[in-house]
Amino acid sequence: MTSTPISRRRFLKNTSLAGAGAAAATTLAAPAVLAQAPIVLKMQSSWPSSDIFQEMAQQYVDRVQEMSGGRLKIDLLPAGAVVGAFQVQDAAHDGIIDAAHTVPVYWYGKNKAASLFGTGPVFGGDANQMIAWLYHGGGYDFYRELTQDVLGLNIVGFLSFGMPAQPLGWFKNEITDASQVSGLKYRTVGLAADLFQAMGASVAQLPGGEIVPAMERGVIDAFEFNNPTSDMRFGAQDVAKNYMLASYHQASESFEYIFNKDKFESLDPDLQAILRYGVEAAHLANFAYAMDQYSSDLQKLQTENGVNVKRTPDSVLQAQLEAWDKIMPPLMEDEFFAKVVDSQKKWVERVVFYSLQNSPDYRMAYNHYFPGKL
Numbered sequence: 001m002t003s004t005p006i007s008r009r010r011f012l013k014n015t016s017l018a019g020a021g022a023a024a025a026t027t028l029a030a031p032a033v034l035a036q037a038p039i040v041l042k043m044q045s046s047w048p049s050s051d052i053f054q055e056m057a058q059q060y061v062d063r064v065q066e067m068s069g070g071r072l073k074i075d076l077l078p079a080g081a082v083v084g085a086f087q088v089q090d091a092a093h094d095g096i097i098d099a100a101h102t103v104p105v106y107w108y109g110k111n112k113a114a115s116l117f118g119t120g121p122v123f124g125g126d127a128n129q130m131i132a133w134l135y136h137g138g139g140y141d142f143y144r145e146l147t148q149d150v151l152g153l154n155i156v157g158f159l160s161f162g163m164p165a166q167p168l169g170w171f172k173n174e175i176t177d178a179s180q181v182s183g184l185k186y187r188t189v190g191l192a193a194d195l196f197q198a199m200g201a202s203v204a205q206l207p208g209g210e211i212v213p214a215m216e217r218g219v220i221d222a223f224e225f226n227n228p229t230s231d232m233r234f235g236a237q238d239v240a241k242n243y244m245l246a247s248y249h250q251a252s253e254s255f256e257y258i259f260n261k262d263k264f265e266s267l268d269p270d271l272q273a274i275l276r277y278g279v280e281a282a283h284l285a286n287f288a289y290a291m292d293q294y295s296s297d298l299q300k301l302q303t304e305n306g307v308n309v310k311r312t313p314d315s316v317l318q319a320q321l322e323a324w325d326k327i328m329p330p331l332m333e334d335e336f337f338a339k340v341v342d343s344q345k346k347w348v349e350r351v352v353f354y355s356l357q358n359s360p361d362y363r364m365a366y367n368h369y370f371p372g373k374l
Contacts, residue, residue, distance in 0.1 A: 128160030169224030
């Protein structure tokens with residue numbers, strides 16, 4: 001065996017070349033990982049593409065995609081792209097779509113308890129306090145029980161964005177007395193339909209995009225949807241000029257994010273977490289956006305469109321509470337419905353007591369700085 005002396009310079013050169021080769025190999029291998037196609041989820045909403053709710057759904061999509069580092073991509077579609085606005089839950093259950101952005105009240109026809117997770121009776125709690133009930137009052141356990149055990153649906157769902165109380169709605173004549181509701185052909189959804197029927201109205205449950213055309217054809221002669229921005233974009237101001245704010249028919253509602261259960265559980269745990277906690281991120285984003293847009297568009301309705309904006313009289317609100325008292329006893333005969341309501345009432349009694357006792361009179365402060373505005 002012969003030995004060949006190796007100089008220090010030659011050794012360092014060979015070592016550097018070997019290191020460079022290894023680095024090059026690593027660099028060449030990396031794109032194979034980075035180039036993997038993202039997992040694409042097809043999500044359809046219950047909203048027209050022009051509605052602010054579709055923009056709020058996009059806020060969720062943007063956050064999920066960024067937090068996943070591009071591993072998840074959500075293809076967000078408007079109502080009607082695959083199925084109708086009221087059919088997205090069935091489509092997610094069947095795997096026709098992977099996910100949906102909607103509200104629980106849209107599947108209230110399957111079980112009236114669905115309305116308790118958005119548009120149930122008002123016991124004094126606002127929408128954000130009822131979102132808190134989901135997290136700390138047992139609400140999510142009830143939601144899972146209803147969707148998976150009672151209805152046997154192959155879905156996973158999360159709720160977000162405590163919506164401001166919805167207006168009483170749009171009317172040809174200003175509502176000054178509850179008796180004016182009787183005889184109206186009125187659009188609403190969920191348990192609010194039962195409520196207005198108890199007040200003497202004839203109710204039609206329609207998706208948002210069908211409301212104004214129905215008003216133009218005389219199918220309905222009064223309606224509510226949700227908020228000044230959505231209402232203005234639908235063209236509500238073109239078919240009615242009296243807009244009544246504040247109501248107990250839908251004092252609390254939230255968005256629902258539905259996922260096909262098989263698809264959701266096939267994802268890596270960190271991606272499941274991003275979908276779940278992205279809902280919480282969207283909650284704040286949606287609320288902040290709503291405060292800006294709803295207030296701005298309410299001003300436009302008044303100043304640019306000649307809309308008569310009024311607050312619903314207390315006498316009408318009292319009549320609504322009495323109507324709730326009328327329709328609830330038969331509903332409470334259902335065991336599941338009753339236990340959810342009992343849980344909500346127990347939560348509201350404690351939480352809202354704290355809130356009302358602790359909150360200063362913001363109306364007094366507003367009047368101090370903006371006298372005569374209200």
